[in-house]
Amino acid sequence: MSISKTDTDAANRREYWAPLLELSAQEVFALMLGDKLELAPEPTVLDSLDVTSMVGLAGSLCGLLSVRCSSQCAALMATKMLGADAEGAKGQMEDAVGEVCNMVAGNFKNKISGISESCKLSVPTVITGSNYSLCTLADDYTMEISLLFHGNPVVISLQLN
């Protein structure tokens, strides 16, 4: 799904980016995992999330897009993406979450007119474990959406300079 020309101006305003980011994520989950991603009723406590995937943005949008979830949720994503059982998807969760983050970032920037051309994405980086904090120098603008995948929290953040 893409936005119409008449919506372009609105879509380019940052206050409209949260629904676009949510839509971008929902499309990725629907098309690549064959499953739904729902809006969480309340913000998620990040402490419980031990897998973080990040894609850097450079150019007209400069910053970081991250997807955070639990390892259980990441393993479920891998299972859905591979169409395999949990055992078959074992060891693929980092790859799966990294690719989800990459597709959400790409899908999001493709929805914003004039951005896609001039914004480059890095390859994804994935961190696992609970004893870390994520800090980026891109702190002029932060947007965070809390979602649920099969009841498991998924937090998507966009931090920009």
Added chain:
Amino acid sequence: MDNISVLIVDDSSVMRKIVERSLRQAGIEVGQVYEAGNGLEALAVLNEQKVNLVLCDINMPGMDGLEFVKQLPGVENAKGVPVVMITTEGSEGHVVQALSAGARGYIRKPFTADQVKEHIVPVLAGNL
């Protein structure tokens, strides 16, 4: 075309499996599947193997997809082999760059099996 051999180039092994599954879901009869994690690995595969189709991501470490496509005219086994890009980079500029470099098609991630069919079948039939 029956039992085509395919080279799938993507730095994500999960995505390589999804692409292969999507080809089968699209009704394309896939025989041998070769995989590579970047352009350099893909060139190494093509130095040894002849394939009917190459499906290639753009953003990859080592050698990216656009550079890989530019290198293909120098690879004997790649002559006449269609390349279709499958990537998150969806801008018109990227499409133009890929097609100018020699790619025959362009699929944006996320994608459906129907989109894979729509883009790949004509390429395999030699209509694009």
